[in-house]
Amino acid sequence: MAADASSAGSAPATQPGGRRDGLWLLVSWIVLSIIGCLLVALVLGPHLPPGAQSSSAASQQTDITVLGTIATPVVVGVLLYLGWALTFWRQQPGDETDAAPIHGHTGIQVTWIVGTAAIVLALAVYGTIELISPAGAGAGEGPQPIWKPAGTTTASLTSWAPNTNNILQVQVIGQQWAWTYRYPQFGGFETTQLMLPVGEPVQFNVTSLDVIHSFWAYTLGVKADANPGLNNVAYTTPEHTGQFQVRCSELCGIWHGSMYDTGDVLSVAAFLTWAQTTKVQLADVTKLLPPYATSYDPTTLNLGKVNAALGLSGAGGGYYNPADPEQP
């Protein structure tokens, strides 16, 4: 690339001292690119975010490594050409002559267009494959996901066992300003704790009770918007035990920045113990929850007679009457 630009007339191919800039640039670019690509792929890559705690996170880390490796020769070429120009093609004192005129070069232009088009199209194909093969790559796929983990179904919404094709359901409910998590296959209890079993595919069903939030389990490589009245499905398979962070990535009000949790990937046995224990502990409030659904509407509730007599028909909210002088 640098050699091509040089031969196009922006710099002489052979300097007065006999130095062949184009050749030196080409050789330097190839050598530095090989070194750079190896460093990015083998040294930096395993440490790139979001890590490898889950299948989707590992997939994203691979993608970022591939993209970084592909970009390395481009970065090396630009920086090498810039450095070469600053070092060797400086204007000499007293030299008032113009630079060599630049003329079009059909070969270079065609090569450039074809080369960049090929790179972009190849990346588009690669990106599409990487979106499909890991079941949406951890991103929210909407209420009817197209890409699902291979070999899984939602065989039962009322029970779950490890090492079956019945995928674990975890409902993520955003509300100002906290996350709660509901486990329909364990009696439908709802808790502020997010626990997952290692090695088992998980289906997150993400929704909201008020404004738009965004569920971002960063090191799990899962990110899905939480929209009121809508289910947004995302998949992953935790592959290592340990804690992970959950944050809201959609500005949702004054305590948006505090809307975070620490989740935990447990062994399957520990997860089952936690789920059964929590199910019992929360039984008294679980029976007060609405039946499990993919979304909820708190504005229209079947309230008791005292609430109804007070004029209440749902949870609070709504705007003032436009004629109300106390409008905010």
Place this chain on the structure above:
Amino acid sequence: MSLPARVVTLVVAFLAVVAGGIFVAFEFIGAQPPVENYTPLAKAGQVNVTLMTTAQTTVTNKPDWVSYFIKNPTTGNFDHTTYFSVPANTRVNVTILGYDGCTPLRNPVWGKVAGTLGGVENVSFFNGKTASPAAPLTTFDTWANCSVQHTFAIPGLGINVPIASVTTVAENGALCGTSPCVADDASDALAPHTVVTFSFMTPKTDGTYRWQCFVPCGLGYVDGNGGPMATPGYMMGQMEVQS
């Protein structure tokens, strides 16, 4: 206009804009409610904190906003603030005088007491004439019953306490109309209200923990979570833990 005059005008205008920005930042954006300092009052590893909820805030320019008040440990008066400090590794005994009426929760899961010592809150109901003995409660059904007015929740510590409300239509129609409401204990109050008590342990190290109400009580704001729900000094605040 001469060059020096133009320069002076430009500098003065620039300084005026900067001063205006600083004034707005400190006066409006950076202004915070006063902090009630309970730390010096701790004895034998415990400290008592008293709060109040009211259906209005007549002491501010937002009289129709619901609000918390906190008892000033020095004067004994209820101040319009939601910021308080307590010592680390200490049992905090909280009393909340609940003078507001009931509102259903958006999420019934917040109807369960969590994070308190014993997992309970003790509630006494005052109907305007007599107070019931304090009884332990753990769960409230705010959809079936008129039972909760607000919550006191510190998500960072896993604490959630539904503030019980008076339960009848008549009691909800006879709520205290000024703020802070006059009583500082059940026997002095004339308006129907509840007295909620609970305890929790503060962390062993210092830190600032935000607390909020999970009842959508911001009347007139979308989803009930604007206005007083999003303004320090009303239905949200901070607990500063000091070591």
